Amino acid sequence: MASLMLSGAQNLTLFTNRIPNGLGFTSSSGLHGKPLPILRFIAPTNRVRTLNCSVSSSRPTSQPRFIQHKKEAFWFYRFLSIVYDHVINPGHWTEDMRDDALEPADLNDRNMLVVDVGGGTGFTTLGIVKHVDSNNVTILDQSPHQLAKAKQKKPLKDCKIVEGDAEDLPFLTDYADRYVSAGSIEYWPDPQRGIKEAYRVLKLGGKACLIGPVHPTFWLSRFFADVWMLFPKEEEYVEWFEKAGFKDVQLKRIGPKWYRGVRRHGLIMGCSVTGVKPASGDSPLQLGPKEEDVEKPVNPFVLLLRFALGALAATWFVLVPIYMWLKDQVVPKGQPI
Numbered sequence: 398m399a400s401l402m403l404s405g406a407q408n409l410t411l412f413t414n415r416i417p418n419g420l421g422f423t424s425s426s427g428l429h430g431k432p433l434p435i436l437r438f439i440a441p442t443n444r445v446r447t448l449n450c451s452v453s454s455s456r457p458t459s460q461p462r463f464i465q466h467k468k469e470a471f472w473f474y475r476f477l478s479i480v481y482d483h484v485i486n487p488g489h490w491t492e493d494m495r496d497d498a499l500e501p502a503d504l505n506d507r508n509m510l511v512v513d514v515g516g517g518t519g520f521t522t523l524g525i526v527k528h529v530d531s532n533n534v535t536i537l538d539q540s541p542h543q544l545a546k547a548k549q550k551k552p553l554k555d556c557k558i559v560e561g562d563a564e565d566l567p568f569l570t571d572y573a574d575r576y577v578s579a580g581s582i583e584y585w586p587d588p589q590r591g592i593k594e595a596y597r598v599l600k601l602g603g604k605a606c607l608i609g610p611v612h613p614t615f616w617l618s619r620f621f622a623d624v625w626m627l628f629p630k631e632e633e634y635v636e637w638f639e640k641a642g643f644k645d646v647q648l649k650r651i652g653p654k655w656y657r658g659v660r661r662h663g664l665i666m667g668c669s670v671t672g673v674k675p676a677s678g679d680s681p682l683q684l685g686p687k688e689e690d691v692e693k694p695v696n697p698f699v700l701l702l703r704f705a706l707g708a709l710a711a712t713w714f715v716l717v718p719i720y721m722w723l724k725d726q727v728v729p730k731g732q733p734i
């Protein structure tokens with residue numbers, strides 16, 4: 398039912414099971430220090446809101462998103478991996494956010510097989526191995542430079558470390574109990590394909606937990622986000638999960654505490670989306686050939702230009718958390734910022 402409601406640009410029906418006053422997709426939720434809401438799409442009842450939105454699948458050619466490409470992302474992380482743990486985590490992806498985002502993954506058995514896709518330097522994996530034995534966890538990433546950092550982390554020394562592509566996972570069908578991916582979807586040229594892969598590699602009853610950015614509503618932040626990479630809308634995540642075949646799809650909002658729930662600038666780590674695999678085997682969704690063939694040669698000048706423009710746009714999102722932190726210091730507690 399829900400997937401029917403979510404195809405194409407059309408009215409969406411949103412159910413919120415912990416709704417503060419006036420919560421909407423684009424408004425600030427003002428929840429300093431309190432858990433952010435879990436959103437769920439269901440059939441219409443008298444507790445629903447209806448809103449218009451457009452839903453996309455893979456990156457349209459008209460959309461720049463200069464680093465939503467595998468090669469540009471590779472080079473981006475060639476450099477960012479040097480400072481990743483010192484720059485990204487304090488500003489965008491803190492330990493308490495990570496633990497909050499992993500909570501809906503139900504990592505409730507130390508013997509579970511878990512894959513952490515786009516696992517990078519292993520920051521999210523460090524949250525996973527609190528609940529699951531590390532020798533049951535595989536970290537996959539397309540960047541050997543990011544993985545080299547994960548290898549150096551003591552609690553991850555027993556994890557399997559694999560170089561690979563999120564859109565073409567080197568795991569058997571019905572392999573894992575949990576699929577986790579944090580902050581990686583924004584670089585995938587075809588996010589629907591990556592989520593279809595999440596479905597395939599999970600066992601019957603297994604759960605996917607995908608943590609990712611949310612689209613800004615403030616015009617300047619939206620401009621820089623759209624130049625940089627993919628910041629999906631919340632309803633897009635739900636659509637991709639449902640199209641892949643997941644059931645019980647839920648979306649939980651997350652964000653740094655000092656944002657006081659503000660979401661208008663978008664968030665690089667803005668929500669945690671979960672879904673359960675209801676039947677064994679591959680996803681029922683059929684897709685054509687891959688969006689981006691990494692084997693194909695690319696014009697190095699175009700690659701460099703895209704990389705430079707994308708990286709430039711990304712610097713805006715270094716400034717935004719600093720600005721929000723300053724506002725949080727100045728504006729009296731309890732007031733919206």
Ligand SMILES: C[S@@+](CC[C@H](N)C(=O)[O-])C[C@H]1O[C@@H](n2cnc3c(N)ncnc32)[C@H](O)[C@@H]1O
Pocket residue numbers: 467470471474490514515516517518519520521522537538539540543561562563564578579580581584585
């Ligand atoms: C923002 S980092 C997130 C790292 C880690 N999950 C964390 O929580 O800190 C994004 C990671 O996704 C990886 N990545 C991007 N595109 C990918 C793809 N198509 N397949 C696998 N990994 C990818 C990047 O190399 C990078 O390490």
